[in-house]
Amino acid sequence: MTNCRTVGGCVSDYVAAGITFFVIFLVCIGICFVSIKRRQLELNAKKVSVLLVQAFASLIYLVSSLMSLNYLRLSRRHLWQNCDLMLWLKGPFGFGILLSCHIVQAYRLHYVFIARRLPPLKYYQLLPLLVSPWFAVAAVIQAVSDHDKRSPTCQFNIRWELAVGSLYALYPAILLLATWKVRHIRFEFDEFKELLKAASICALMLVVWAGMFVAAQLDSKVVVTTRFIVAVSVGVLFLFWIPIAKPVHDLFHGRRSNHRYSTMGQALGVPVSGAISQPLIAFNFNRPLELLLEHRRFRQSYLAFADSRMAGEVVHFYSEVRELNKLQQQHQVVQRIYMAEHIIDKYIKSGAPMEINISHQMRLDIINTTDLADPDLFKRAVGEVLKMMQMNLSNDYWQSEYFQELKDELDADVESQQTGDDLEQQLDVTATKRALRRLYDPTPDNPFDQGCPFSGELRKENQPEQHHTGESQSQRSEILLTSQDTTLPRS
Amino acid sequence: MGSLCSKGQPVAQEEDEERERELTRQLKQDDRIEKNVYKLLLLGSGESGKSTIFKQIKLLYNTGFDVEELKNYTPVIHANVYQAIKILYEGCLDLQKKDVSGEYMMRRENMEHGKRIAEIGDGVDYHPIGFLESDLIAQIWSDPAIQATYRKANELQLPDCTEYFLSGVDRLAKPDYIPTEEDILHARVRTTGIADVVFKHDGHTYRVFDVGGQRNERRKWLHLFDGVKAVIFCAALSEYDQNLFEDEGKNRMVETMELFESVLRHPSFEKTSFLVFLNKYDIFRKKVLSVPLNVCEVFRDYNEVQGDQERKISHALQYIKNKFDEIYKRNTPGLGTQRLCWLFETTALDPRIMKYTFELVDKNLVVSSISLL
Numbered sequence: 001m002t003n004c005r006t007v008g009g010c011v012s013d014y015v016a017a018g019i020t021f022f023v024i025f026l027v028c029i030g031i032c033f034v035s036i037k038r039r040q041l042e043l044n045a046k047k048v049s050v051l052l053v054q055a056f057a058s059l060i061y062l063v064s065s066l067m068s069l070n071y072l073r074l075s076r077r078h079l080w081q082n083c084d085l086m087l088w089l090k091g092p093f094g095f096g097i098l099l100s101c102h103i104v105q106a107y108r109l110h111y112v113f114i115a116r117r118l119p120p121l122k123y124y125q126l127l128p129l130l131v132s133p134w135f136a137v138a139a140v141i142q143a144v145s146d147h148d149k150r151s152p153t154c155q156f157n158i159r160w161e162l163a164v165g166s167l168y169a170l171y172p173a174i175l176l177l178a179t180w181k182v183r184h185i186r187f188e189f190d191e192f193k194e195l196l197k198a199a200s201i202c203a204l205m206l207v208v209w210a211g212m213f214v215a216a217q218l219d220s221k222v223v224v225t226t227r228f229i230v231a232v233s234v235g236v237l238f239l240f241w242i243p244i245a246k247p248v249h250d251l252f253h254g255r256r257s258n259h260r261y262s263t264m265g266q267a268l269g270v271p272v273s274g275a276i277s278q279p280l281i282a283f284n285f286n287r288p289l290e291l292l293l294e295h296r297r298f299r300q301s302y303l304a305f306a307d308s309r310m311a312g313e314v315v316h317f318y319s320e321v322r323e324l325n326k327l328q329q330q331h332q333v334v335q336r337i338y339m340a341e342h343i344i345d346k347y348i349k350s351g352a353p354m355e356i357n358i359s360h361q362m363r364l365d366i367i368n369t370t371d372l373a374d375p376d377l378f379k380r381a382v383g384e385v386l387k388m389m390q391m392n393l394s395n396d397y398w399q400s401e402y403f404q405e406l407k408d409e410l411d412a413d414v415e416s417q418q419t420g421d422d423l424e425q426q427l428d429v430t431a432t433k434r435a436l437r438r439l440y441d442p443t444p445d446n447p448f449d450q451g452c453p454f455s456g457e458l459r460k461e462n463q464p465e466q467h468h469t470g471e472s473q474s475q476r477s478e479i480l481l482t483s484q485d486t487t488l489p490r491s
Numbered sequence: 492m493g494s495l496c497s498k499g500q501p502v503a504q505e506e507d508e509e510r511e512r513e514l515t516r517q518l519k520q521d522d523r524i525e526k527n528v529y530k531l532l533l534l535g536s537g538e539s540g541k542s543t544i545f546k547q548i549k550l551l552y553n554t555g556f557d558v559e560e561l562k563n564y565t566p567v568i569h570a571n572v573y574q575a576i577k578i579l580y581e582g583c584l585d586l587q588k589k590d591v592s593g594e595y596m597m598r599r600e601n602m603e604h605g606k607r608i609a610e611i612g613d614g615v616d617y618h619p620i621g622f623l624e625s626d627l628i629a630q631i632w633s634d635p636a637i638q639a640t641y642r643k644a645n646e647l648q649l650p651d652c653t654e655y656f657l658s659g660v661d662r663l664a665k666p667d668y669i670p671t672e673e674d675i676l677h678a679r680v681r682t683t684g685i686a687d688v689v690f691k692h693d694g695h696t697y698r699v700f701d702v703g704g705q706r707n708e709r710r711k712w713l714h715l716f717d718g719v720k721a722v723i724f725c726a727a728l729s730e731y732d733q734n735l736f737e738d739e740g741k742n743r744m745v746e747t748m749e750l751f752e753s754v755l756r757h758p759s760f761e762k763t764s765f766l767v768f769l770n771k772y773d774i775f776r777k778k779v780l781s782v783p784l785n786v787c788e789v790f791r792d793y794n795e796v797q798g799d800q801e802r803k804i805s806h807a808l809q810y811i812k813n814k815f816d817e818i819y820k821r822n823t824p825g826l827g828t829q830r831l832c833w834l835f836e837t838t839a840l841d842p843r844i845m846k847y848t849f850e851l852v853d854k855n856l857v858v859s860s861i862s863l864l
Contacts (some may be wrong), residue, residue, distance in 0.1 A: 129575065185556075255755040288616055290615065308686070309684035309685055309686065310685045310711040310714065311684025312684075312705075313682040314683060348708075350706065350737070350738065352707075355706075355707035356707065357683050357703060357705050357707050357708060358737075359648060359683060359736055359737070360735070360736065360737055360738055360739040360740075361739070363737075380613070382615075383613065383614070383615045386615050387570065387615070388681065389681050390566070390617070391566075391567050391570070391678060391680045391681075392681075392682060392683050393684070395560075395563045396686075408751075416783070
């Protein structure tokens with residue numbers, strides 16, 4: 001038995017090694033899968049890099065613990081059975097980075113959802129900061145400690161064991177604290193659950209290690225039990241799979257149910273525009289652009305045109321802010337924050353994938369906001385974007401084939417509606433009346449106005465404006481009429 | 492580096508990519524159909540005058556603007572006026588806080604008027620300038636504090652058309668106002684996306700593309716880079732003391748030079764000729780006499796010459812031309828190069844200068860196309 005202890009190769013060792021190999025295998029698959037499909041993880045996109053770092057760290061940790069505990073009966077000494085190497089691999093590169101990644105995520109959640117602002121430190125700034133104490137301790141130990149460098153099991157002086165132990169205890173404690181602080185937030189994507197899982201597993205591992213350590217100090221005869229516990233702790237390591245498990249699960253699940261969200265709005269359950277079944281007869285192109293954009297078919301046509309001019313991001317941005325503004329209720333604050341953060345990442349930050357063309361100051365004002373749930377967060381940017389649409393795109397749109405197509409579609413709709421008119425009138429006179437009223441009298445209960453991002457203000461501004469800017473509107477209708485005749489074929 | 496495609500797409504979405512591929516394919520197809528079409532690109536950083544040159548091309552070689560198109564510019568011009576007042580007013584308030592001398596203290600009634608006009612400028616809907624507004628605007632514009640702020644325009648993101656429109660604001664407020672061609676050339680619209688115009692001249696067909704110049708717009712340029720006959724690279728001579736609209740920590744001239752370098756280096760342009768339009772020469776002529784060139788970090792080694800104004804101006808211009816020429820030479824292999832580069836100082840607002848420049852360009856292009864083919 002002593003033999004088995006010193007050189008390895010007990011039954012429990014092989015079981016433990018088997019489990020570890022299995023976990024390594026799983027993590028490897030997970031890493032490959034996530035890195036291949038990283039583009040599909042639209043909603044978790046920002047976490048992918050942290051996730052991969054974390055997965056690699058856990059891989060390093062697993063491999064190094066497998067080697068250092070000398071489970072396998074290896075006849076020859078190998079390079080990796082070097083105590084210093086193990087010290088670095090297990091400590092800073094393995095457990096240190098792994099825990100720090102968890103803390104980075106907790107830090108982000110805390111900032112975004114509790115402080116309601118964007119975290120001042122990026123993850124690639126915070127992560128090195130968090131990992132540095134681990135590297136410092138490892139460096140000091142390597143320089144000062146007089147341990148047996150050739151023993152793979154690495155017995156340190158009790159002082160150093162304590163120093164390392166306190167680090168091992170401190171980080172899970174921070175993680176637990178952070179998890180505790182965000183417990184009230186009703187997250188949409190199970191962030192709290194994941195944090196809690198990570199924190200509790202870390203705590204469990206610590207207890208096991210502490211038990212092992214004490215047992216080994218007390219009596220060398222409990223070695224068999226110790227090694228068994230080690231096997232158990234390797235079993236616990238199985239749960240290192242968790243950082244990578246969730247996205248992989250999401251991907252598989254998403255594929256099977258054929259239900260992938262294409263927008264953040266959908267993922268958060270924002271109802272699609274209320275104007276889908278809007279009778280198209282109610283179309284009036286003299287309305288201000290932001291009211292026209294409320295209509296789904298107009299928006300789609302306009303978006304297609306903007307895309308063809310490579311200016312699609314302004315319309316995409318507008319639609320997403322429109323979705324954000326539908327989340328007005330008190331209990332939807334968390335959803336608003338998700339949406340706001342998503343919009344900032346996608347459209348506002350410099351270098352964002354669909355960055356919009358706004359001024360430096362406006363961008364800074366949004367990024368440095370102190371309340372991500374502020375309903376007016378994007379108000380000025382939306383105004384700017386609308387102006388950009390009006391100045392750059394609208395005039396050309398009215399003369400484009402996209403507008404012509406939409407008009408043809410509408411005409412066809414109107415015709416088909418007229419043929420079925422008699423029947424409809426008999427069936428539901430009130431509905432027709434309502435439709436007529438909608439046409440001629442833009443009352444506040446007009447479905448066009450419902451769900452409009454700035455409906456309150458618009459209503460206020462619009463009514464006097466009808467007299468005020470009557471001239472300019474009739475001007476546009478003139479343009480509209482002429483544009484039909486002079487439609488220029490786009491080359 | 493704030494240059495072309497320096498920022499990757501961290502979270503590119505598949506659908507977007509699909510869409511972009513489709514667009515690129517379409518553009519390529521267009522090119523194939525029009526094989527004998529000279530494709531010209533207008534490139535350059537923000538506010539370098541690309542769209543003004545684009546408008547000049549429309550005016551000189553295309554159908555120009557009919558009355559409807561002229562009228563369409565009224566809201567744009569009015570928005571320019573509101574925007575200018577808003578920037579001046581807010582800039583003046585900022586300067587008040589920093590400067591205690593009282594130079595930037597507006598008259599009290601102008602404070603209120605300014606606030607009101609700025610609010611209209613913030614609004615989304617088109618608010619035409621009536622007589623009432625035009626009076627207020629004229630009053631604010633004549634306020635000494637606003638004029639003092641205007642002298643510091645390089646620190647604000649103020650469009651170059653400010654003086655042109657504000658000094659004649661009552662003309663814009665008339666109910667029967669129809670913008671003139673000059674007004675349209677002055678009107679400032681931040682281009683987003685891509686616009687093109689096709690025209691025939693001397694038996695050749697040209698297709699000119701206009702693009703947005705801010706950093707976020709530059710990634711869209713890549714779709715146009717295939718089969719370009721010549722790049723018209725615009726740089727505003729007068730921007731050496733201004734900072735970027737999209738990044739106020741960076742000097743515009745520095746950005747332009749970096750951009751020029753990265754465009755020159757792009758593999759698609761190995762055989763593409765470059766026409767560098769050093770634009771806004773009119774503003775430059777005035778500015779260079781009062782603001783020394785070496786305020787800009789890339790012009791640190793500039794030493795002013797003694798002499799009369801003309802001499803100073805031409806010396807400064809030659810210095811900048813040499814800088815651009817240096818960049819061109821540094822990024823073009825000397826031997827066996829298949830491209831050429833011309834530098835022109837231009838004033839995009841002046842139709843006569845532009846007509847002359849285009850004729851020169853045309854001559855050069857024809858000559859080079861014979862020698863290159």
